[in-house]
Amino acid sequence: xxxxxxxxxxxxxxxxxxxxxxxxxxxxxxxxxxxxxxxxxxxxxxxxxxxxxxxxxxxxxxxxxxxxxxxxxxxxxxxxxxxxxxxxxxxxxxxxxxxxxxxxxxxxxxxxxxxxxxxxxxxxxxxxxxxxxxxxxxxxxxxxxxxxxxxxxxxxxxxxx
Numbered sequence: 001x002x003x004x005x006x007x008x009x010x011x012x013x014x015x016x017x018x019x020x021x022x023x024x025x026x027x028x029x030x031x032x033x034x035x036x037x038x039x040x041x042x043x044x045x046x047x048x049x050x051x052x053x054x055x056x057x058x059x060x061x062x063x064x065x066x067x068x069x070x071x072x073x074x075x076x077x078x079x080x081x082x083x084x085x086x087x088x089x090x091x092x093x094x095x096x097x098x099x100x101x102x103x104x105x106x107x108x109x110x111x112x113x114x115x116x117x118x119x120x121x122x123x124x125x126x127x128x129x130x131x132x133x134x135x136x137x138x139x140x141x142x143x144x145x146x147x148x149x150x151x152x153x154x155x156x157x158x159x160x161x
Contacts, residue, residue: 125149
């Protein structure tokens with residue numbers, strides 16, 4: 001191998017270039033690479049923080065949805081219970097009203113029955129008096145006729161009701 005000046009000049013030029021690059025270009029290049037590494041690390045950290053925040057938000061929303069569903073179910077149960085209670089109250093009121101109407105009807109029937117019995121007694125008494133007058137062909141006074149009617153009713157055992 002021959003050693004010539006051109007080769008020596010190329011070697012010296014290469015070493016000078018390396019020194020200049022190391023002095024001026026390498027620090028800038030290292031700085032740019034370091035900034036890029038930092039930026040990427042920050043982006044990963046921000047993405048992780050965002051992911052954790054999204055997971056926390058998702059968990060909060062799911063908890064809120066469960067709470068709302070629970071509240072909705074409780075409200076529905078309460079509404080059903082209130083409806084059933086209202087229905088029971090309405091049924092109880094209707095039964096009470098039916099019973100009251102039934103009792104009123106019984107009392108009215110009893111009054112009408114007593115009224116009819118009293119009218120029947122009066123009719124029987126009048127008929128009895130008329131029959132008795134026809135039989136004895138004379139008119140009885142009111143006191144005597146009432147006494148006869150009362151005796152007739154008591155002998156007959158009263159009127160059936």
